[in-house]
Amino acid sequence: MNAGVPLSAQLINLCAAVILLLAFAMLAQRRVMPLINLFGLQGLVLAGSTLVVAVTTHQAHLYWSAGLTLLLKAMLLPWILHRLVRKLYVKWDIESLVNVPATMLIGIVLVIVAFNVALPISQFSSTISRGTLGIALATVMLAFLMMITRTKAIPQVVGFLAMENGLFLAATSATYGMPMVVELGIALDVLVGMIILGVFFFQIREQFDSLDIRHMEHLKE
Amino acid sequence: MPDRRALCAFGACRLALGRPGGKARTGVGLMDPFLLMLIIPLVSGALLTVVGERAWAPHLNIIASAGTFLASALLTVEIVAQGPRFAFGEHFFIDSMNVFFVALTAFVGMTTSIFSGPYMRNERERGRLTAPRLRLYKSMYQIFMFTMLVALTTNNLGILWVAMEAATLTTVLLVSLYRTPASLEAAWKYFILCGVGIAQALFGTILLYFAAERVLGHTGNALLWTHLVDVKGQLEPAIMALSFIFLLVGYGTKVGLAPLHNWLPDAHAEGPTPVSAVLSGLLLNVALYAILRCKVLADGAIGGDFAGNLMMGFGLLTLLVAAFFLGRQKDIKRMFAYSSIEHMGLITFAFGMGGAVANFAGFLHMTMHSLTKSAIFFAVGHATQKVGTQLMADIRGLIRINPVIGWGLMLGTLAILGMPPFGVFASEFMILTHAMKHHPWATPILLLALGVAFASIFGKVQPMVFGETEARRLPHAPAITPVFIHLAIVLMLGLWIPPYLTRWFHEAARMLG
Numbered sequence: 064m065n066a067g068v069p070l071s072a073q074l075i076n077l078c079a080a081v082i083l084l085l086a087f088a089m090l091a092q093r094r095v096m097p098l099i100n101l102f103g104l105q106g107l108v109l110a111g112s113t114l115v116v117a118v119t120t121h122q123a124h125l126y127w128s129a130g131l132t133l134l135l136k137a138m139l140l141p142w143i144l145h146r147l148v149r150k151l152y153v154k155w156d157i158e159s160l161v162n163v164p165a166t167m168l169i170g171i172v173l174v175i176v177a178f179n180v181a182l183p184i185s186q187f188s189s190t191i192s193r194g195t196l197g198i199a200l201a202t203v204m205l206a207f208l209m210m211i212t213r214t215k216a217i218p219q220v221v222g223f224l225a226m227e228n229g230l231f232l233a234a235t236s237a238t239y240g241m242p243m244v245v246e247l248g249i250a251l252d253v254l255v256g257m258i259i260l261g262v263f264f265f266q267i268r269e270q271f272d273s274l275d276i277r278h279m280e281h282l283k284e
Numbered sequence: 285m286p287d288r289r290a291l292c293a294f295g296a297c298r299l300a301l302g303r304p305g306g307k308a309r310t311g312v313g314l315m316d317p318f319l320l321m322l323i324i325p326l327v328s329g330a331l332l333t334v335v336g337e338r339a340w341a342p343h344l345n346i347i348a349s350a351g352t353f354l355a356s357a358l359l360t361v362e363i364v365a366q367g368p369r370f371a372f373g374e375h376f377f378i379d380s381m382n383v384f385f386v387a388l389t390a391f392v393g394m395t396t397s398i399f400s401g402p403y404m405r406n407e408r409e410r411g412r413l414t415a416p417r418l419r420l421y422k423s424m425y426q427i428f429m430f431t432m433l434v435a436l437t438t439n440n441l442g443i444l445w446v447a448m449e450a451a452t453l454t455t456v457l458l459v460s461l462y463r464t465p466a467s468l469e470a471a472w473k474y475f476i477l478c479g480v481g482i483a484q485a486l487f488g489t490i491l492l493y494f495a496a497e498r499v500l501g502h503t504g505n506a507l508l509w510t511h512l513v514d515v516k517g518q519l520e521p522a523i524m525a526l527s528f529i530f531l532l533v534g535y536g537t538k539v540g541l542a543p544l545h546n547w548l549p550d551a552h553a554e555g556p557t558p559v560s561a562v563l564s565g566l567l568l569n570v571a572l573y574a575i576l577r578c579k580v581l582a583d584g585a586i587g588g589d590f591a592g593n594l595m596m597g598f599g600l601l602t603l604l605v606a607a608f609f610l611g612r613q614k615d616i617k618r619m620f621a622y623s624s625i626e627h628m629g630l631i632t633f634a635f636g637m638g639g640a641v642a643n644f645a646g647f648l649h650m651t652m653h654s655l656t657k658s659a660i661f662f663a664v665g666h667a668t669q670k671v672g673t674q675l676m677a678d679i680r681g682l683i684r685i686n687p688v689i690g691w692g693l694m695l696g697t698l699a700i701l702g703m704p705p706f707g708v709f710a711s712e713f714m715i716l717t718h719a720m721k722h723h724p725w726a727t728p729i730l731l732l733a734l735g736v737a738f739a740s741i742f743g744k745v746q747p748m749v750f751g752e753t754e755a756r757r758l759p760h761a762p763a764i765t766p767v768f769i770h771l772a773i774v775l776m777l778g779l780w781i782p783p784y785l786t787r788w789f790h791e792a793a794r795m796l797g
Contacts, residue, residue, distance in 0.1 A: 122502075180526070182489070187498065187520055203487065207480065219476060226483050233487060237494040242504040245442030249486070252449040259453055260475070263460070267472065269463045279469035282550045 070190050072121040075236075077193035078112030082232060083174070086205040090223060091163050095217055099144045102221050105228055106136030113235050116192055123236070124243045132231065135250055139222060140257055147261055148217060151268055161212045170205050177201035188237050195236040202229030216267060216274040220260055228252055248249055317358035318378065321390070322433055324351045329426030332353045337415035337422075340400040345422045349397035350389075350690060352429060355739060356390035359383060370439070370510075377439035377510055380527075380791040385436050385573050388651055392565045393429045393660050395766035399662045400425075400558035402760040405555065406669050409760075417461055421556065428454040428562070432570050442507045444574055445482070445489050448538065454480045466637050470550035477547040481537025485574075489529030492581070495523040516584025524585035531578045534596055536739040538571035538614055539623045542602040549613075552621035553674065557665030564624040565658035569650055572628065576635060580796060592636045599633030601728055602626070607733035611740035615674045616664055619744065620657065621707060623700060626737055627653045633726070634715045635796070642718045643793035648781075649711035652774055656708060659770035663692035664783060666762040667748075676744050680751035690749045692767040697745045699774050701738050707777035 068076075085105040110133035119126035123191045161169070181197035188196065203226050210222035227249075234241050241249075264274060271278040328348035332341060335475045360383050363369065368379035378386070400682040404421065413421075428451060435447035453476070460471035489507075496506040499518045505511045512519075537544040552560040575595070606626035614618035631653070634646035666689050671679045685689035699706035702713075712734070719726050778787075 134777065184494075184523055184526060187497075187523060188494065200487075203483070206481075210476065210480065216472070221481075223476070223479050226480075230483060230486050230490065234490045234493075237490065238497050239502060241442055241490065241493055242440075242507060245440065245446065245507065247444030248443060250451075252446055252453065254477075255450075256453050259456060261473070263456075263468075263475075264462065266463055267468050270463070270468055279465070279472060282466060282469055282473070282554070 069191075071115055073196075074115045075112050075119075075192045076162060078108050078115065078200040079232065081108050081235070082180075082228070083198050083202055083205075086202045086225065086229070087167065089221070090166055090205055090209055090211075092123070093163070093168065094173055095148055096145070098218060098221055099141050099148070100226060100238065102144070102228075103141035106132060106138075106140070109228055109232060110137055112192075112232070112241075114197075116190075116235055116239065119191055120239060122239050124246075125240055127243065128235075128240050128246050131246070131250055135254065136224070136228060139254070143257055143261060144217065144221070147264060151264060160214055166208065166212055170208055172219035173204040173208060174201040177204050185237070190237065190239055192236040193227050196233060199229050199236055200230060205229075214262060214275055220257075224257075227271075254272070301447065316371070317355040317362065318369075318376070318437070321352055321355035321359060321386070322430065322437075323429040324348055324355065325426045325433065329423045329430060331613060332426060333423040334420065337419045341419070341422055342397075344406070345425065346394070346397045346401060348426060349394040349429070350435075352395040353390040354385075356386050356433075360387045360628055363373060364784065371437075374439055374505070374508055374510065375443070376437045377508075378437055379795065380788055381576075381795045382436050382573065384647065384651075384788060385569060387431060388569070389429070389432055389436065389566050390653055392562065392654055395769060396558050396561050396565070396658060396662075397425070397664070399561070399763050399766045400556075402763050403558060403665050403669065404556070405760050406762075410669075413556075417463075420457065421461055423556070424454045424457050427560075428458065429606070429715040432566060434710050434749035435570050436573060436704070439508050439510055440576070441489055441492060441509060441512075444577070445486055448485070448535070448571065448574060451570070452482060452538070455551070455555075455559065455563065455567065457545060458559045459551045461556055461559070463602050464554070465663045467554040470547075470554035477544060478537055481534050481544055483534070484530045484537075485534025488527045488532075488534055488578070491523055491527035491530065491580070495519045495527060495585070509581075512581050513584070516581050519581065521586045524582050525590060527596065528582035528586075532575055532591075535571045535574045535578075536598060536632075539568050539575065539632065540602070540628050541598045542605040542625075542629070543691035545602065545605070545625050548625055549618045550622040552624070553615050553618040557661055557668070558618070560621070561658040561661035561665075562620065564661065565654040568624060568628050570648070572631065572635075575632075575794060579635070589638075592638045595632050596723070596726070597627045597636075599631070599636055601725060602629030603633065603733045604629075604729065607740075610737050613740075614676060615742075615747070616668065616676050616679065616744075617661070617674055619676070619741065620664065622662055623737065623741060624653070624657055626733065627657070627700075629733075630712070630715060630730075633730075634718075635716050637715075639718075639722075640793050641714065642791070643796045644789050645711050645718060647789050647792055648777075649708070649715065652707040652711055652777065653700070653744040655770040655774050656696060656706070660693065660696040660700060660768045660775075662763075662767045662770075663689055663696055666724030666764070667693060668696045669762070676748060677750045682749045686762075688764050689762065689767075690773070692764060693745065694749045696767065696772055697741060701741060702734065705775060705778045706771075708777050710781075740780060757788060 113129035177200040178197040181200045185196040187192045198235050199268050204227035206222045209242045213219050363383040431447045431451040438444050443551050456471050456475045460467050499515045500506040541549040606622045610622045631646050635672050665678045667682050668674050702708045
């Protein structure tokens with residue numbers, strides 16, 4: 064770390080690194096409840112890093128989006144997921160199509176790719192947090208990998224939400240966040256989507272007696 | 285058409301914003317067709333949820349859709365006569381390009397609601413649907429129309445994303461309406477694949493905002509299309525290139541572009557038929573519209589053919605993949621869903637070629653495809669209800685069960701396969717000749733795909749219409765009129781395009797550059 068980097072930038076980089084670590088931890092986690100907790104923790108760190116950017120740059124609307132993130136991603140969504148898991152009596156173990164070490168290796172490759180894609184772009188940014196654009200893209204890709212390799216419905220959804228976390232990090236790191244009206248719209252979509260999926264889970268379990276996506280492989284050519 | 289001076293008297297009308305060109309107007313009155321067009325579906329969606337499934341609920345659905353169409357027609361007249369305008373400050377922007385999509389969306393929305401009246405009642409009597417689900421269907425149908433109209437008219441590319449995602453969420457509920465294992469599987473696949481796709485589009489939008497912010501500053505205006513298009517030459521090409529790739533792949537998932545097209549046949553086959561009609565006829569168009577808006581910006585920033593070449597590549601790949609999967613289908617709705625993928629590939633290719641002629645052909649083909657494909661789905665819906673199956677091998681002799689449905693399906697199929705004198709022929713012919721002139725290498729691929737598609741679809745529809753069968757009557761007479769209204773328009777446009785429509789298409793094609 065070079066000495067010229069201010070403390071706030073170091074804090075933001077630290078937060079981004081923790082978010083990436085959490086993304087790897089989620090990829091490796093085999094149980095549903097800890098997976099949801101990791102997701103909540105990721106939301107918390109995300110809200111923290113947004114707050115640091117807000118304090119440093121005095122962007123008023125970033126305080127709002129930090130608060131929104133805290134409320135939605137660190138509290139409300141994990142709470143809904145917890146309730147769903149308890150109500151659905153989901154089996155606690157998650158099965159993965161690819162074993163964990165192999166998934167981690169693929170994840171590392173994805174991180175390298177993400178960094179290389181983001182490098183030429185982030186140099187155009189004038190924000191204090193521009194270094195984290197690569198990390199944000201890597202988080203998105205790791206979440207994407209999680210959605211592909213998991214066979215149960217709930218981990219797939221957690222992957223989907225984690226992908227949204229990565230996108231949010233990208234927005235704050237490259238541009239200090241999207242305009243407020245857009246951010247509110249995105250938050251609303253995520254929340255409504257989560258509620259619809261909750262209803263959907265019950266329907267799936269009613270039909271298949273399980274939330275294992277592998278039961279849903281009948282629609283083929 | 286409300287008198288604009290009266291609107292000004294309302295105190296709600298603010299005139300020209302002093303943009304270059306000086307034509308764009310802003311301000312919204314109470315009787316503004318634009319406002320009505322958005323409020324009618326929203327309010328009637330809420331109303332249909334509250335009142336539940338009554339005998340008159342289908343009529344309310346039809347009246348609301350007709351009202352939306354009427355408002356959109358008034359809006360179209362206004363735009364054609366007076367040029368582009370804003371609404372609610374600069375949040376909404378309507379020009380000749382999107383008003384064309386708005387009118388088409390509202391029209392097909394109206395005819396589909398007419399079709400779905402007797403269709404859904406038959407489904408209920410067959411025991412496939414219950415009253416609460418019919419309520420869900422009608423309210424979600426209206427909300428779906430609302431989200432699509434917002435996506436088409438918003439000036440903010442961020443809100444465009446939000447509206448597209450909202451459209452996905454409403455259609456997930458519509459696709460899983462039957463709650464059968466297969467429909468749940470289709471809806472899940474739809475949600476996950478489109479969710480991934482739309483997440484990529486969001487990343488593309490973030491990058492776009494990043495590029496715009498460097499020029500326009502960190503304000504809410506930096507995602508407004510009208511502001512972006514003014515400064516498109518100054519946007520950083522490296523960022524815009526990456527942004528367009530993400531936007532194309534992301535929204536392309538919803539258009540049904542290969543390789544992320546897998547959700548489309550499942551969603552079409554397992555959802556109720558009116559939903560298949562609006563998915564094919566409207567949602568795919570709206571997603572392609574989003575890509576076109578972004579392409580204008582990418583072209584201005586990057587220059588050259590970067591965006592166009594990408595679209596041509598994806599378009600050709602999609603066309604080929606769909607054409608070769610067509611022959612393997614056993615389910616009639618799946619087959620026509622693949623046909624939609626094929627046509628969307630062709631349209632994407634046309635817009636990729638760019639230039640006045642190809643853009644004109646692209647718009648024309650989008651109109652033709654929307655009208656024809658929804659007409660086909662109406663006919664297919666009634667046919668499958670009569671026969672009680674979607675398996676093509678079990679559908680035989682439609683011409684004897686109900687000659688009108690039989691002919692509707694046959695004529696619709698001939699139209700979608702590009703037989704003259706139907707309008708699809710005209711647009712396909714324009715695309716092909718333009719490709720021959722400017723991109724000769726693509727011609728054999730196009731001809732091969734169109735030929736394979738023709739052989740597969742015609743070979744399967746012919747025995748369904750003319751084969752042997754025994755008949756059965758439906759409790760509610762099917763609504764056949766929409767099928768023939770659509771086919772008549774397609775036929776008319778094949779023979780003669782009204783001059784104002786030509787002007788309008790030209791105008792829209794010119795806007796694309």
